[in-house]
Amino acid sequence: MKRTRITIKDIATELNISASTVSRALQDHPALKKETKDAVKALAKKWNYRPNSMALNFLRQTSSTIAVIVPDITSYFFSATVTGIQDIMASTKYNIMICVSNESFEEEALIIEKLSQVQIAGVLIAPASTTVNFDHIKTLQKNNIPLVIFDRDCKGLEAHKVLVDDYSGAFEAVDYLIKSGCKKIAHITGDSNLSTNNYRLQGYIDALKKNNLPVIQDFIIHAKGFKHEDGIAPTEKLLKSKNVPDAIFAVNDRLAVSAMRTAKKLKFKIPEDISIIGFDDEPHSAYFTPALSTVWQPVYSMGMLSARILLHDINREEGEDFELRHEVFKTELVIRGTSISI
Amino acid sequence: MKRTRITIKDIATELNISASTVSRALQDHPALKKETKDAVKALAKKWNYRPNSMALNFLRQTSSTIAVIVPDITSYFFSATVTGIQDIMASTKYNIMICVSNESFEEEALIIEKLSQVQIAGVLIAPASTTVNFDHIKTLQKNNIPLVIFDRDCKGLEAHKVLVDDYSGAFEAVDYLIKSGCKKIAHITGDSNLSTNNYRLQGYIDALKKNNLPVIQDFIIHAKGFKHEDGIAPTEKLLKSKNVPDAIFAVNDRLAVSAMRTAKKLKFKIPEDISIIGFDDEPHSAYFTPALSTVWQPVYSMGMLSARILLHDINREEGEDFELRHEVFKTELVIRGTSISI
DNA sequence: AATCTCTATGCAACCGTTTGCATTATTTAG
DNA sequence: CTAAATAATGCAAACGGTTGCATAGAGATT
Numbered sequence: 001m002k003r004t005r006i007t008i009k010d011i012a013t014e015l016n017i018s019a020s021t022v023s024r025a026l027q028d029h030p031a032l033k034k035e036t037k038d039a040v041k042a043l044a045k046k047w048n049y050r051p052n053s054m055a056l057n058f059l060r061q062t063s064s065t066i067a068v069i070v071p072d073i074t075s076y077f078f079s080a081t082v083t084g085i086q087d088i089m090a091s092t093k094y095n096i097m098i099c100v101s102n103e104s105f106e107e108e109a110l111i112i113e114k115l116s117q118v119q120i121a122g123v124l125i126a127p128a129s130t131t132v133n134f135d136h137i138k139t140l141q142k143n144n145i146p147l148v149i150f151d152r153d154c155k156g157l158e159a160h161k162v163l164v165d166d167y168s169g170a171f172e173a174v175d176y177l178i179k180s181g182c183k184k185i186a187h188i189t190g191d192s193n194l195s196t197n198n199y200r201l202q203g204y205i206d207a208l209k210k211n212n213l214p215v216i217q218d219f220i221i222h223a224k225g226f227k228h229e230d231g232i233a234p235t236e237k238l239l240k241s242k243n244v245p246d247a248i249f250a251v252n253d254r255l256a257v258s259a260m261r262t263a264k265k266l267k268f269k270i271p272e273d274i275s276i277i278g279f280d281d282e283p284h285s286a287y288f289t290p291a292l293s294t295v296w297q298p299v300y301s302m303g304m305l306s307a308r309i310l311l312h313d314i315n316r317e318e319g320e321d322f323e324l325r326h327e328v329f330k331t332e333l334v335i336r337g338t339s340i341s342i
Numbered sequence: 343m344k345r346t347r348i349t350i351k352d353i354a355t356e357l358n359i360s361a362s363t364v365s366r367a368l369q370d371h372p373a374l375k376k377e378t379k380d381a382v383k384a385l386a387k388k389w390n391y392r393p394n395s396m397a398l399n400f401l402r403q404t405s406s407t408i409a410v411i412v413p414d415i416t417s418y419f420f421s422a423t424v425t426g427i428q429d430i431m432a433s434t435k436y437n438i439m440i441c442v443s444n445e446s447f448e449e450e451a452l453i454i455e456k457l458s459q460v461q462i463a464g465v466l467i468a469p470a471s472t473t474v475n476f477d478h479i480k481t482l483q484k485n486n487i488p489l490v491i492f493d494r495d496c497k498g499l500e501a502h503k504v505l506v507d508d509y510s511g512a513f514e515a516v517d518y519l520i521k522s523g524c525k526k527i528a529h530i531t532g533d534s535n536l537s538t539n540n541y542r543l544q545g546y547i548d549a550l551k552k553n554n555l556p557v558i559q560d561f562i563i564h565a566k567g568f569k570h571e572d573g574i575a576p577t578e579k580l581l582k583s584k585n586v587p588d589a590i591f592a593v594n595d596r597l598a599v600s601a602m603r604t605a606k607k608l609k610f611k612i613p614e615d616i617s618i619i620g621f622d623d624e625p626h627s628a629y630f631t632p633a634l635s636t637v638w639q640p641v642y643s644m645g646m647l648s649a650r651i652l653l654h655d656i657n658r659e660e661g662e663d664f665e666l667r668h669e670v671f672k673t674e675l676v677i678r679g680t681s682i683s684i
Numbered sequence: 685a686a687t688c689t690c691t692a693t694g695c696a697a698c699c700g701t702t703t704g705c706a707t708t709a710t711t712t713a714g
Numbered sequence: 715c716t717a718a719a720t721a722a723t724g725c726a727a728a729c730g731g732t733t734g735c736a737t738a739g740a741g742a743t744t
Contacts, residue, residue, distance in 0.1 A: 007730060018694045023732060031692060053460045055730035058400040059699055064460075065407070065439070073428075074421040074625075083416055086442050090449075095460060097407070098440040100428050107432075118395045118406075118437065228629055257629045264631060283416075284626055287570055287599045289606060349700060360724045365702060373722060397700035401729055 006047050015039055026051075057119070064093045066310065067115050069125040071103040075226070075254075076282040077299055078126065081150065084303020085124060092311065094121060103225075105130040112136045122146040122310045127154055129191040146313040148325075150306040153195035160313065160325045162306040166196045169295040169331030170203025173277045174249055176333060178211045180340040182247035182275055186219040188234045188259060189251045190226060200251055200279065219245055223255055231258025239266050239274075246274055247339075253278035253285050253294055260288065260338060276338040290337025298329045305329075348389050357381055368393075404461050406435045408652065411453055411467040413445040417568070417596075418624040419641055420468065423492065426645020427466060434653065436463060445567075447472040454478045464488040464652045469496055471533040488655040490667075492648040495537035502655065502667045504648040508538045511637040511673030512545025515619045516591055518675060520553045522682040524589035524617055528561040530576045530601060531593045532568060542593055542621065561587055565597055573600025581608050581616075588616055589681075595620035595627050595636055602630065602680060618680040632679025640671045647671075 008026075012019040017036070024032055025040035043049075057063045068085055070078040082098060089096050097120070101108035108128045115123070116139065123140055127149070134157045140147050141159070148160040177185050187204045190197045201220070208215050218241065221234040231250065235258065238245055248263075250256035256278025260270060268274045270290055278285065281296035309325050316322055335341065350368075354361045359378065366374055367382035385391075399405045410427055412420040424440060431438050439462070443450035450470045457465070458481065465482055467489070476499045482489050483501070490502040519527050529546045532539045543562070550557050560583065563576040573592065577600065580587055590605075592598035598620030602612060610616045612632055620627065623638035651667050658664055677683065 005730095008732095009730075019730085020695080020732075021693055023730095024693090027732090033692065036692080050459055052403075052730050054396070054400040054403060054405065055699095056732090058396040058729085059731060061394075061396060061699070063396065073415065074418060074425055076416060079416040079421050082440075083442060086415075086440075090452075095439050095441075095456070097437050098424075098428075099437075100425060110432075114437070117392055228625055254626070257626060261629050261631065282626075283570055284596070284599060284624075287603050288629070289603065289631055347700095350702095351700075361700085362702075362725080363723055365700095366723090369702090375722065378722080394700050397729095398702090400699085401701055403729070 005052065006049055007052065008049075011040060011043050011047065011049060014043060062119050062121055064095060065097050065118070065120050066094050066122045066124065066314075067097045067099055067111075067120050069099045069101060069108065069111055069123065069127075071101050071126060071128045072226075073098065073100050077151075077252075077280055077297070080299040081126070081303035081306075084300040084305075085307040086303075088304050088307035088311070094311070101128040103128045103130060105132060109136040112140065116140075116143065120145060122148075122314050124148050124150060124306050124310055126151040129194045132193065146310055146316075148306045148310045148313070150302060151196065155195065158324060160309050162302055162309065162325070162327045162329070164196070164297050164302065164329045165331060166199035167203040167206075169279065169297070169333070170200035170249065171207045172203075172331070172333045173279070173293075173295050174204050174207035175211065176335065176342070177247045177249065177275055177277060177339060178207065178213065180275065180342045182340075183213065184216075184219070184243070184245040185213070185247040185249060186221065186238050186245035187249050187251070188221050188223050188231060188238075188255050190223050190255075192222065197251055204249055216243075218243065223251070226252060226254060228254050228258045231255035232262050235259040235262040236266070239263060239268060248274060248276050250276065250278050253280040253282045253292060256292055256294065256338075257285070257288060260292070270338050271340050275340055281334055286336060288338075293336045293339040294334050296332040296334050298331075302329055347394065348391055349394065350391075353382060353385050353389065353391060356385060399461070404463055406437060407439050407460070407462050408436050408464045408466065408656075409439045409441055409453075409457050409462050411441045411443055411450065411465065411469075413443050413468060413470045414568075415440065415442050419493075419594075419622055419639070422641040423468075423645035423648075426642040427649040428645075430646050430649035430653070436653070443470040445470045445472060447474060451478040454482065458482075458485065462487060464490075464656050466490050466492060466648050466652055468493040471536045474535065488652055488658075490648045490652045490655070492644060493538065497537065500666060502651050504644055504651065504667075504669045504671070506538070506639050506644065506671045507673055508541035509545040509548075511621065511639070511675070512542035512591070513549045514545075514673070514675045515621070515635075515637050516546050516549035517553065518677065518684070519589045519591065519617055519619060519681060520549065520555065522617065522684045524682075525555065526558075526561070526585070526587040527555070527589040527591060528563065528580050528587035529591050529593070530563050530565050530573060530580075530597050532565050532597075534564065539593055546591055558585075560585065565593070568594060568596060570596050570600045573597035574604050577601040577604040578608070581605060581610060590616060590618050592618065592620050595622040595624045595634060598634055598636065598680075599627070599630060602634070612680050613682050617682055623676055628678060630680075635678045635681040636676050638674040638676050640673075644671055 008019050008022045012022045022040050025037040099111045134154050150162040189201050205215050223230040223234050248259050256276050260276050263274050278292050278294040281294045285292040350361050350364045354364045364382050367379040441453045476496050492504040531543050547557050565572040565576050590601050598618050602618050605616050620634050620636040623636045627634040
């Protein structure tokens with residue numbers, strides 16, 4: 001009962017013409033006369049002919065699949081970025097393959113290894129936090145696979161990059177805290193291997209310096225990870241120390257939310273006793289009480305632009321000179337209830 | 343500079359043997375003598391030979407790509423399910439392609455149309471809320487593409503299904519609310535086209551009936567969508583009416599969170615004035631104040647099982663008799679601060 | 685009528701790998 | 715020493731579509 005797909009040859013046989021003519025007819029080749037084309041097209045439609053993509057891929061030695069490698073897909077940040085990518089790709093012939101590295105360098109390398117078996121048209125990657133060298137990414141480049149790095153920078157690697165101005169985002173947030181009267185601002189940061197964390201940390205430091213506030217090492221605490229529970233210990237450490245801060249700038253919303261709950265448990269009033277600002281502006285962040293002040297990132301746009309840049313590179317002509325794109329999106333400070341209004 | 347991949351022919355030429363011998367050597371064909379095999383394998387390794395997957399796909403007329411169709415990927419529910427799927431597939435030769443329908447029947451049909459161009463090994467689908475007929479899904483079946491439906495039921499469609507016991511989950515939640523003293527329990531539900539919503543609604547109704555409480559139509563309110571903002575209007579309607587409920591069971595956490603904030607704004611005390619229970623147990627739900635009581639679903643396990651069932655079907659032998667799997671996962675009621683403890 | 689020029693179409697190779705069958709080389713039996 | 719059996723390898727087709735080149739047929743030009 002397994003019906004075999006109808007092929008170009010079937011149409012050719014039926015119409016008593018050659019397969020090449022059918023092929024050309026379907027491509028509107030100018031040398032063919034209209035009647036032939038029309039006959040072919042009509043039958044193709046009638047028989048619901050679909051070109052065999054495997055044959056095409058084989059012939060062209062490339063697929064129409066684009067791989068997206070993200071560290072995690074359950075975080076709003078990446079799932080929203082992926083949605084942006086998806087929405088751009090939906091109107092093209094490309095399909096996207098999503099690969100999750102679980103923030104692991106090894107898994108990431110394995111994914112790229114696995115991908116190199118399959119011929120893919122291009123790769124969009126946000127490297128894992130534990131990624132220390134870029135040899136696996138360079139392999140892609142060596143194989144001439146178009147590549148866009150997004151969100152997380154790979155310092156020293158030449159590639160298209162779509163990033164967020166983490167430095168300014170952090171700077172503005174901390175600057176705001178200072179302007180609102182906070183003098184002892186702590187920062188919960190993450191893995192120092194990650195460019196985004198470092199830029200945010202630097203923004204924090206520079207905002208303090210600009211406002212002539214001391215940079216206190218004890219106020220800079222590293223969280224073990226990005227999840228809610230990773231924010232509890234750092235916050236407790238800060239709030240139970242002798243030198244209690246009057247504000248916490250967390251490297252993301254999850255940690256900020258966690259800091260918030262921990263502070264509440266320790267009977268701190270927010271924002272009177274302690275201000276809190278996060279980073280990301282996840283959809284539910286506005287629904288906490290008080291609503292979380294945070295730094296918004298244009299996640300969806302970032303996904304879309306990354307996808308567009310990749311498409312542009314894929315469709316580049318052979319000799320066409322190309323420039324490496326390096327785009328940096330601006331963030332926006334969203335002040336809600338966890339910080340004092342000014 | 344574009345290095346062409348090395349093929350089986352290159353190896354054959356180098357060793358002065360035929361391509362077929364190389365092919366067989368790499369497959370450990372018993373007819374070949376050991377020396378030949380060893381020589382081929384050594385050279386293949388030395389030259390880093392990779393079989394051309396496009397050629398293989400073409401030959402076998404199938405790819406090693408599995409499609410996952412979800413309504414939305416920014417929701418925790420689906421992104422966590424996808425992670426489960428991903429983690430199972432990671433150890434196989436299969437890659438997953440994620441497609442987002444945006445809860446739209448049209449987009450879903452379009453995706454399947456696009457997928458049918460590409461030959462895929464199998465499909466995992468959670469249908470969109472607006473999906474009214476299953477013709478597009480049946481097309482997959484007609485083309486003998488293994489299929490698993492997860493989370494959302496397609497009534498009347500014969501296929502592997504991995505679902506959650508929404509009915510019991512809802513029943514238990516409402517039963518708990520009643521036992522905790524609530525007598526006027528409202529339900530914020532969603533699109534009535536969705537099996538999950540209906541099962542939860544039925545669970546709600548049956549729990550009321552079992553406890554001899556009246557089912558009041560005004561207490562059953564349909565939210566426009568699944569997002570936070572969709573919960574505001576229904577909650578306001580409930581809390582501003584003359585007959586104010588003493589509990590709200592929301593069809594998901596997002597709406598519950600929204601109900602919570604709206605209730606707070608209207609000066610309701612939670613849970614004293616009004617209890618709230620959600621559905622999903624998103625990771626941040628425990629971080630609200632009070633922490634959200636909710637119904638936990640085994641999302642990750644669901645993803646894993648769905649993936650395993652699909653793999654099993656894909657690897658089924660031609661004549662092997664197969665049974666349609668129909669798995670239903672149990673939920674778990676998680677009582678936190680938005681409901682009165684008993 | 686022979687030659688030329690188009691126009692429309694066909695032929696055949698190609699992409700990389702697998703695999704049924706054929707063929708060669710080697711060994712064993714008679 | 716020949717025939718038969720066995721072992722090892724090669725040949726060629728197949729998968730579906732594209733495309734450079736060849737060619738048949740019609741019409742135009744001389």
